[in-house]
Amino acid sequence: MDNFWTTLLYAFLSMFLIFNYGMLLGGVVYKIIARVHGRFGPPVWQPYVNLVKVMGVRTAISHGIMFWLGPVFRFAGGIGLFLFMPVVFGSVWMQNFSFSGDLLLVIYFIFFGQLGMALGAAESGHPYSPMGIMRGLAQVTVSEVPFALAVIALAAQHGTLSITEIVAAQQGGIANWNMITNPVATLAGMMAFLGMMMHAPFNLHLAPQEIPVGPPTEYHSNFLGYMQANRAFFASAKLILFMNLFFGGATNIPVLVGKTFTLYMFAVFVGVVNPRFTLENSIRWFIRIPTATGIIAVLLYTF
Amino acid sequence: MTEVNNEENKIIKPDYCDPELFCTALPKEVPRMNNIIQKFYDWAQANSLWLLAFGTGCGSIEMRPLYTARYDISRYGIAPRPTPRQSNLFIISGYVSVKTLKRIIRSYEQMQNPKFVIGLGSCTINGGMYWDSYNTINRLDHYIPVDVYVAGCMPRPEALIAGFDELKKRIKEGRGEGANEYAKNFAWYKANQKKIIKDWDMPDYNW
Numbered sequence: 229m230d231n232f233w234t235t236l237l238y239a240f241l242s243m244f245l246i247f248n249y250g251m252l253l254g255g256v257v258y259k260i261i262a263r264v265h266g267r268f269g270p271p272v273w274q275p276y277v278n279l280v281k282v283m284g285v286r287t288a289i290s291h292g293i294m295f296w297l298g299p300v301f302r303f304a305g306g307i308g309l310f311l312f313m314p315v316v317f318g319s320v321w322m323q324n325f326s327f328s329g330d331l332l333l334v335i336y337f338i339f340f341g342q343l344g345m346a347l348g349a350a351e352s353g354h355p356y357s358p359m360g361i362m363r364g365l366a367q368v369t370v371s372e373v374p375f376a377l378a379v380i381a382l383a384a385q386h387g388t389l390s391i392t393e394i395v396a397a398q399q400g401g402i403a404n405w406n407m408i409t410n411p412v413a414t415l416a417g418m419m420a421f422l423g424m425m426m427h428a429p430f431n432l433h434l435a436p437q438e439i440p441v442g443p444p445t446e447y448h449s450n451f452l453g454y455m456q457a458n459r460a461f462f463a464s465a466k467l468i469l470f471m472n473l474f475f476g477g478a479t480n481i482p483v484l485v486g487k488t489f490t491l492y493m494f495a496v497f498v499g500v501v502n503p504r505f506t507l508e509n510s511i512r513w514f515i516r517i518p519t520a521t522g523i524i525a526v527l528l529y530t531f
Numbered sequence: 532m533t534e535v536n537n538e539e540n541k542i543i544k545p546d547y548c549d550p551e552l553f554c555t556a557l558p559k560e561v562p563r564m565n566n567i568i569q570k571f572y573d574w575a576q577a578n579s580l581w582l583l584a585f586g587t588g589c590g591s592i593e594m595r596p597l598y599t600a601r602y603d604i605s606r607y608g609i610a611p612r613p614t615p616r617q618s619n620l621f622i623i624s625g626y627v628s629v630k631t632l633k634r635i636i637r638s639y640e641q642m643q644n645p646k647f648v649i650g651l652g653s654c655t656i657n658g659g660m661y662w663d664s665y666n667t668i669n670r671l672d673h674y675i676p677v678d679v680y681v682a683g684c685m686p687r688p689e690a691l692i693a694g695f696d697e698l699k700k701r702i703k704e705g706r707g708e709g710a711n712e713y714a715k716n717f718a719w720y721k722a723n724q725k726k727i728i729k730d731w732d733m734p735d736y737n738w
Contacts, residue, residue: 258605262603262605265600266600267599267600267603267605267606268603268605268606269603269605269606270605270606270608270610271606271608274579274608277575277578277579277608278579278608280571280572280575280579281572281575281576281578281579281619282617284571284572284575284576285619285643285644285645286561286643286644286645286710287559287561287643287644288643289616289643436584436611436612436613441612441613441614441617444617445614445616446614446616447616447617448616448617448643449643452617
């Protein structure tokens with residue numbers, strides 16, 4: 229970490245890798261969902277084609293500065309979340325800037341993009357955008373409750389908020405993973421994970437049948453392109469975060485891919501076999517069992 | 532509310548149009564680039580068709596099976612989008628009543644360049660069984676540019692898939708320029724639309 233430019237180069241390299249991983253992951257998930265429906269589904273490279281398509285749209289309508297900044301905030305949120313986490317523990321070039329940020333910063337970045345996006349989408353003037361935002365923010369907020377409790381429990385367990393130190397404490401075999409050493413916090417965290425991964429039953433705010441695609445109703449062309457690119461970053465960054473917090477992190481890229489893919493499949497499989505919750509049901513669900521589990525996890529380390 | 536002059540063929544901004552939400556500029560032609568990048572974009576456009584899932588007539592009943600396991604258009608990279616801003620393919624499914632024409636125009640104009648239109652069913656070609664009806668239009672391409680017609684009453688989903696293939700071929704050949712055609716002949720299209728829609732209570736161009 230002595231040379232700033234080397235760090236920057238490594239950060240770009242890992243961003244490039246994670247972007248492609250996220251895009252392919254999206255394609256594979258489309259395919260899996262289609263197979264569960266009994267369909268063939270789009271090819272796995274379809275997210276790339278979609279991205280080129282939206283970037284190649286010749287006209288774009290902006291509704292003002294905040295509308296323009298919405299996708300930028302969203303993109304910054306995704307990249308910020310990714311860049312302040314160690315991706316591969318012990319690797320020189322997949323460390324990112326994890327030395328300069330801790331868990332609180334990462335949690336802030338999860339919310340940051342959503343808030344920026346909310347301001348942008350609201351400026352579009354479309355009545356469905358604020359409705360989608362309201363639902364989206366309510367969903368994110370309520371799933372952050374058990375997540376925050378799980379994080380507090382982890383911080384109490386390890387006596388630190390640094391992700392790198394939490395990952396370091398879990399090295400040396402599966403018995404050291406937080407999944408085993410702190411199962412209650414893991415349970416609360418994984419229930420929050422379902423709410424954060426934007427799959428059913430907690431994706432009402434993005435459901436095309438409800439309000440046309442939620443907050444991005446008015447976003448199109450390049451704006452939408454940035455959001456799609458961000459989705460690749462954001463999804464993989466969240467997977468890496470949960471892998472680091474509860475499942476021992478990764479010491480090399482195959483382990484990283486294996487663990488994050490398995491984690492994502494948990495959310496996808498829960499999603500394909502469950503119908504959507506309405507927002508009210510979703511909030512009720514989150515403030516009952518997951519929040520109670522989170523509180524128990526915190527209490528275990530208080531006494 | 533001010534009266535909008537339908538006789539003159541120019542953009543009029545009515546008082547009830549909020550200038551922040553509505554635009555009074557005319558649509559502009561955006562010429563194609565004449566290079567390999569344009570070909571790449573054409574290929575991407577053809578392989579990622581997002582259709583506006585707005586059923587305008589009885590033909591939309593034939594669009595629903597397309598998403599199901601039996602026909603599954605997602606394997607061709609076609610997906611339904613609920614908002615015109617994000618879609619690039621508009622399927623006019625069947626007869627177009629005067630009331631629906633208004634919505635079709637608003638939705639079509641909100642779509643971004645390049646955009647494509649498929650006319651589904653005989654009604655979009657010549658009015659079909661409604662050709663002498665008092666409140667349906669007969670020929671869709673007098674009102675918006677149409678890329679591909681799928682004839683039949685009703686055409687089967689297979690016919691619609693053949694229509695998608697034809698459209699893809701057109702896009703890859705660089706002939707899917709309906710948006711530019713609309714901008715170029717805007718006055719003509721607008722005059723035709725205003726001949727049909729008597730209670731014109733919207734901006735002349737909705738982006």
